[in-house]
Amino acid sequence: MYPGDAHIVGIYEHPVRKAEGISLAQLHADVARGALEDAGLSVSDVDGYFCGADAPGIGALTMAQYMGLRLRYTDSTETGGSSYIGHVHHAALAIAAGKCNVALITCADNQVASRKFIGLGGVDWRGAPEQPFEDGYLMGPPALYGMVAQRHMYEFGTTSEQLAWVKVAASHHAQHNPNALLRNVVTVDEVLASPYVAAPLRRLDCCVMSDGGGAIVLARPEIASSLARPKVRLRGAGEAVKHNAGGKVDLSYSAGRQSGTAAFAEAGITPADIRYVSLYDSFTITVIMQLEDLGFCAKGEGGRFVADGNLISGSGRLPFNTDGGGLCNNHPGNRGGITKVLEAVRQLRGEAHPAVQVADCSLALAHGTGGSLAGYHGSATAILERV
Amino acid sequence: MTAAVQLPSAPEIWPEAVPYWQGAADGVLMLMRCLACEEHYVHPRPFCPHCGSNRTEWREAQGSGTIYTFTITERAPVFKVPAMVELAEGPIMMTAIVDCEPAEVKIGQPVMVSFCPTDGGAPLPVFRPA
Incomplete structure (x- = not known):
């Protein structure tokens, strides 16, 4: 059933x-x-x-x-x-x-x-057994995701400008959310002018803490x-876990590859059918990785996919995080998965802010990454449908 | 040049990992290797995460590797260049690059193990340009 x-x-x-x-x-x-x-x-x-x-x-x-x-x-x-x-x-x-x-x-x-x-x-x-082998190097989330971004740039030629476009799109949406922490629209140049936190990630590549x-x-x-x-009904879902595999590390992809494949198979649709996506945006690189892993573009093409405002509702080809996301709106407890579902439901109900509402939004995807893309993480994908 | 300006805290030593930290104290990077599938692995545990065998052994690593990825955290109190290093034996481990100009660090760069003192505990394996 x-x-x-x-x-x-x-x-x-x-x-x-x-x-x-x-x-x-x-x-x-x-x-x-x-x-x-x-x-x-x-x-x-x-x-x-x-x-x-x-x-x-x-x-x-x-x-x-x-x-x-x-x-x-x-x-x-x-x-x-x-x-x-x-x-x-x-x-x-x-x-x-x-x-x-x-x-x-x-x-x-x-x-x-x-x-x-x-x-x-x-x-x-x-008690987490890997902690003595990782903690001492003091890698907080920015450093862990900075290493993922560095590797993505090395393997696929992703640029800082492309990362910045993710934040720019989120800020365009957040201006319409009265509850968003950061409501100012920012430009690519403003993102690039913000100081490095964990190079290549800058301050404006990071989500808010709320x-x-x-x-x-x-x-x-x-x-x-x-x-x-x-x-709104759940049409398909998938979950997966990825870890360091005893040291056989490959940071080029996330567990979203497995959870997304399972969710699309269960829903019987393809990424081309999705009208709106809520993607985990702990950092800008997280969004680019997930777009690739969920099949919205080929592996390595995420940077080019997000450039030039392609995630901005109304003008871009794939509107994302129209509440402003974790990058601008809200990231309670460093646990962004809940808000991903909430905005997807608002879109499907037609209850998003009129300035960012996707026309005739019948199918939406909400995807989350928990833990660290550089270490172990869980992925969960939900494909939601207006009934 | 980058060096630890403040000592990292002492690592907690699990019973299964004592040889790793004893090796670090002796200036040797210790790795575990599976006798069944012959793969090395991190982190230490008395069974192989690749094939599940409990026939494992400790080996002295060569201590050489290449940088798989890194980041630069200029304002961090201890390590400015957290990194992941691909060891000559195969596994990729989290660590930090020291004795380097951060702006000159590159993925693929050869590095050698070194050991950074901690605050009252076993030293931490770090790497410096080879």
Whole structure:
């Protein structure tokens, strides 16, 4: 019966970007309430709950008590920033299998306000066996992705100007989002004039750091049909993990190659059918790699694909991240997967900002990368369809 | 020229990795090799991540390799050139390039292992231009 048997019926993105005066548990509860209100459902309707390591305590158990959920299905899958796209996949499977009727997914973080910068919200790296062999070199995310960008430039001739075009497109979209952290439109020259953080990546090649979060509600089709909101269904999904393979490293591609292939096969469509993409944009290079790995262009052509505004809604051939993405809008807890699904749903509903709404948007793709493209990472791809 | 201006923190030493850090203290880069598929691998563990065999051995690496990729982090407190080096034995490892002009570092450049003291622990393998 899957994948046609689960619909996204409610979404919510917290407007806060620095969450002062609110606890982590309450942020989760706030985004849950927002998405349930959007759907026209209540807490008492939820019987499945999905969260990542950003949920406090024992995740689903802790939050079930706090929110008053009565659950018969839980899933605390943690794959970094891609977790929530995986949760959409898992929730659809659980609904199709009859294990739950209404599934709630939440993501939230308050690291910026609490000044506890630990990176990936909720993840404790102690005991991770690779840490002694990597930690000492002090490679934060910019250095790790800087190495990926350097290798991409070496193998494929990708340029700093091409990387900059990704940020330029995101900024064109963010100007229309009143909640976006960075609303100024920037030019390629302005990106290139920003200081290096981890060469070849510059400050404006990096995503924002923010608090907040979001939530998604999925339901069985009969329930979705009883609600007033536009219906969006999961048509295909895929997940994959890539790691250093004992040292047989190849940084030219990501796990998106596998998760994307699986998602397109399940959906029975090709990249040419997709009208809008939400792509993980921790860094500009992440977007270029994913466009290649998902098949929107040939391997190595990502730089040329994004150049000249081709990701800008209204003028480019493949509008991406029309909320401003992680590069300009929001990246709660360094976990951008949730916002990727939210903006894809807005596009399919026709509820994106009019200046960036894609005409007749019937098929959209949301893709996330969690962890590090230079080390291990998870990829999750969801192909969503307006019903 | 780049050198560590501040000592990196001491690595945590897992029981399975003691020979790696003992080797580093002795100025030798130690690698694990599978006796079944004969592949070297990182990071240390008592089974082969390629074929699953638990017949493995420690070997002294040649200590030579080439730069697979790198980045320049001018404002970093310790290493200015984090990198990944492809060892002569095959595996690619995370490390840092020292004793170099960052602007002159290139992918494919030959490098040799060196060891950087840490804050009260075993030294870290790093690489310098060969």
